[in-house]
Amino acid sequence: MAALIEIERLTKRFAGFTAVDDVSFSVERGEVLGFLGPNGAGKSTTMRMLAGFMPPTFGTARICGADVVDQPVAAKRHLGFLPEGAPTYPEMTVTGFLAFTGRIRGFRGSELADRTAHAMALTQLEGVRLQPIETLSKGFKRRVGLAQALLHDPPVLVLDEPTDGLDPNQKHEVRDLIRRMAPEKAIVISTHILEEVGAVCTRAIIIARGKVVVDAPPSVLEEQGSTLDEVFRRLTLGQEAA
């Protein structure tokens, strides 16, 4: 069976500057791929292209076999995407926003109510359900973003820094949630927290200057006595010097 995520030769140029350079990888069901790299390496740009939110200059991305450019609705049906930053529509309440995204996904009536309640329970948002998103703290805003990504229980999750801004307890909860969902899904998370990779990821890709410099399970990267931190510094500082 084909991988749930297939990226081939994905490239993005901005006015002569290449932010993502010929990136290819695929992710199978059951894999949690940690997407690592220094600031500006091209992680968010890759994730935005994979999620169909930014057209590539070159190359293709497919989600459950659907090309994100040619078959955007089919691709998005199978995708939950947590972008960087806070959810849009800051004036909506948490429950209003989640019901709105659920309706866009085609849910109505009791199914919409059940899915909204379940997404809030998974991300522990019940206590702020009637609060406008703009009045929430950074960590709660991230959790609203995560809740909308999970609402339709998609087989593919693309999560841009899912634990950014969360307190240690919430980081723990979200990592636990990712681990619980992992067997049924293909998940890509970007993170700057290297311990997170060991905690939840079955595989790690490090990119630097838009190029993949390593693609291996964390345990393999940590062989020969190197910590992931040392591997990251060696590979990415080497790239910067080049």
Ligand SMILES: Nc1ncnc2c1ncn2[C@@H]1O[C@H](COP(=O)(O)OP(=O)(O)OP(=O)(O)O)[C@@H](O)[C@H]1O
């Ligand atoms: N819309 C845009 N126009 C021009 N340049 C852009 C645009 N979006 C991103 N870039 C540039 O592309 C490069 C990659 O950015 P990107 O946000 O993908 O990096 P990142 O790896 O996610 O970084 P960080 O870890 O800081 O979030 C950066 O140099 C950034 O300035």
